[in-house]
Amino acid sequence: MPRGILLTSNLPQLQNLIKRDPVGYQEEFLQQWNHYNSIRQIFQTSPDEQAKHFRELISFIAQVAPCYPKETADFPSHLSSLLLDSHAILSPDLRKNLVQNLVMLRNKNVITSIELLRTLFPLLPRTTSSTLRASIRNTILSDIRNANTPSKNHKLNRAVQAMLFGMVEKGMEAEVVGDKGKAKAVKPSSDGLGNNGDEAMWAVVLTTELWKKGIWNDSNCVSIIALGCFHPVVKVQSASIHFFLGSEDELYEDEDEDAIPDPKSLQHRREINKKTRSGEKKLRKTLKQIKKKKHHKAAENKTNFPALQVLNDPQTFAEKLHDSLARHDKRFSLPHKILIMQLLSRVMGAHKLCVLSFYTYIVKYLTHHQLQITAILVALAQSVHDLTPPDCLTPVVRKLAQEFVHPGVGSEVIAAGLNSIREVCRRQPWAMEEDLLGDLVEYRKSRDKGVIAAARGLLQLYREVNPGMLKRRERGKEGSKAIGSGAQPLPYGHSSKPAEDIEDLVLLEDHLRALRREEGVESGDEGEEVDEDDWKGWDVEEDSSEDSSDGEGWIDVDSDGDENIEVSDSEDEQEKKAAKEDAKPSQGDAPTPAPEAGPSRVSSLATTKILTPADFALLNDLRRQAAASAVESGSGGKAAKRKLAALEKTKSTAAQTGNLDSTAFISELDIIGPRKKSKADYAERIASIEKGREGREKYGSLKGKRKKEVGSSSTNREKARNKPIMMILGSGKVRGKKKASLREKQQKLRKHIDKGKKAYH
16 A cells, blocks of 8 residues: 555556556556546536646556556446537636547447547537647548558448448438528528538548548448438538539648658658768668659549449439429528539439420529529539430520620620530530521631630531531532431431440550560469559458358359360460461461451450450550540541640549549630630730839830930931831932932942942951
8 A cells, every 4th residue: 555655646657567467566557447437526516626637547547457457347438428528618728638549449449439429529510629620530531441441441430431421310300491591590400500501511621531542432421411402501512512513612621631742842852951871871761752642632533433423322412402492592502502403413314314394494594694604504504415406406596695605794794605506516516506606606707716716616516426417518528428428317216226346445454465475474373463553542341241151252154065165264275266267278378367366346345354444544645645646647547636735625624623534524625715815904015014014114216325325315317217118208318219310320320339338448
């Protein structure tokens, strides 16, 4: 007991001794444990009394808790109840201390990740300290990332996703307030929190972070944010919609903790500073770390599909979006309604859905004086696809022509209207009427550059898809040939031809074959290793439930009667076998000709190899290279130039949206089109004048003063040389030249020659 009394005031020393000999100092620990329980009961009645000593006891017990698991079994629940039940009366230091000790218990495997996260999730909307909130957020993200680092922890992921789903679903039954006008007062809930959507907001933010970091990439993650798109609080809706649109405009967005420094700035700093061996060594080490970090970050950011493609039941999702948009039209502000329109249009375009009432709704916004009309026109064009009924789009196209394309509006409005009509008709050509098309293409004779480009784009589109709707003189060479050959445009709902092969897959097959020849790969095993490398970062979540038995594996199949079947996993083996067969002489003693590589060649790569997302990314690069080489050689003509432009546009759009297949998405620049430089206004002209006056005296010319030692102006003879001809036509000197005789001209020329000779000598 004297030893215990001596160590009571020195908890760090007792902590050190307990870790060395837990059994020998068990009595001293029990004494401190009883002391902790008594102070905890006192703390519930008077929180300010002995607060510092209470924090020290909590830290001490958290440190030695693994040494006495039975005695401290209830200690984590004590900390959780203090944080959740008495959060309002706790001091900031005590809150931080409790959170740190809970994280320490998780690091020492005293509690599980689920127990820790069940305490941390409710704290995010309750705490008012930005520092503590950022610490909790980073702890949650790092704990889930570490749990999924070696392999997917499906049990933890399902539990956390259920908690996040519950946080979003908690306030779904509330009334939609909207963001137009003043917000109504929020009634507090039973737990003392307001129904202002803070819990749902944090659930959306955390889910978004986990998706972006590549920790979660399944449909359950997307379903949480899809539910947030229908939350009654507008800020939760906005954050959820921005996730699907790929926007970075989110609340509570902090700086990335894994920010990567710029290698060029480091090298530049190295050149300026004093050059030492240690500095060179540090620079090489830093560059190596940057390269490694970029590699890991790129692997994390790879996902199988964009979020829109992983939606569960996209048709119902789109119909609910339109229902929310139409029902709360007067409560939502215009920017928020445009956000919903953009998401709805992207879902319709990506999944080829038909929400026909959307076109009836959007018609009322199709006026040239509407605010943010270009964003609305983008949403309209993105919602159209080849399966959209033309009967629903014909009134929309007619309304666009009536509101935007007429002499009573500016040239920018006409260009925007023509570009919008072109984008709609590019996806559904049958939405255009023949008489209206004839009127619209006449605008190619306009004087404005943007209008000319828009009208020519519409004309070129129908020369390709349906030249029969154009007049004879407007069809062009290719369109006239197509009509002369009897080619007819495909009716609505018909495809050009059955899918026989992936477009340009021959390029990928030849590229892989060339790589194998360079590396000298002959066996099929090494090819399998390459495929496994391609699938890294692209793996789909697999079901690893414990109910699956070890016996459910390969099934033995009886091979009777299947003696002629040959199975080969290697493409190279098939190529060698085909080469041997080609080398054998046929019955007529003539070699069998190899198939020629041409436009009719069908690649067998899709039937012999599982194509990974990395293969499709490589195929897109090969398409661009092939189109660029065709443009340089001039063999493809204008069609090759248009194809290259389309591929480059697809690449830039995919880089912005993070979408692997972004051909259905357009930007506002596609609607506005090319525009000439607008005339400078008064402020711009004044700014240009002030810039020109810099460095000179007020209202004074420095022409003569800069070139001469003694400042003076130019002579009258110099001024006469620089005068415009119209100013001196009436002078006597010029009139005298006109009236001079031939003799006078000869004398003047001789005088000029003699004067030049004297000056030369």
